[in-house]
Amino acid sequence: MNPTQFAAIAVSAIFVQNLVIVYMLCEGSFFKALKTPASMTLFGGCITVATTLSSVFAWLINSFLLRPNSLAWLSPIVFIIIIAALEALAELIVSKFLPEKSNSLHKLFTASAFNCAVLGLVFLNIEVNMRGFFGAAFYGFCAGLGYLLAMFIIKNALERISFSSPPTVFKGLPIALITTGIISLGFMGFAGISIS
Secondary structure (H helix, E strand, O other), rough: OHHHHHHHHHHHHHHOOOOOOOOOOOOHHHHHOOOOHHHHHHHHHHHHHHHHHHHHHHHHHHHHHOOOOOOOOHHHHHHHHHHHHHHHHHHHHHHOOOOOHHHHHHHHHHHHOOOHHHHHHHHHHHHHHHHHHHHHHHHHHHHHHHHHHHHHHHHHHHHHHHHHHOOOHHHHHHHHHHHHHHHHHHHHHHHOOOOO
């Protein structure tokens, strides 16, 4: 792959196919993570690691096991097992090397690994199988960065809305969903861009 293709993948994953803003994946845990910039960065980093590693392993298993043997119908189960195994491995590594942080990071790992954005990304990545191994890994990484970007955009928009006084009925989650929908309309301007 040449640098132009990597740039196209980055633009596509971060803006054109943003998991939160365009596909509306993972709205539940997404809004829970919008507390402080530190928690957002930590959660976004965990999502980025989860999407990158899940994309790599899913591409390998799909390319060398599922597709050649006509076992594509098993892909949802296999991909869920991959994501669960990666989450268990991350918890094992943290409990081994950082035992004092193990309990506090358990919820974070679970929320970031068992996240519909990660599973949705794996399916999006497999759907466009033309990227190859490095393209799949880079797409997973950039999709995680797009998730982090969406967190900061929506957090900033919600902070600005909190200075005005929306009607009581719209406070909280309703205004957050409406704001995400309006931002999504803005991102639809990127819809004509395609990877080639």
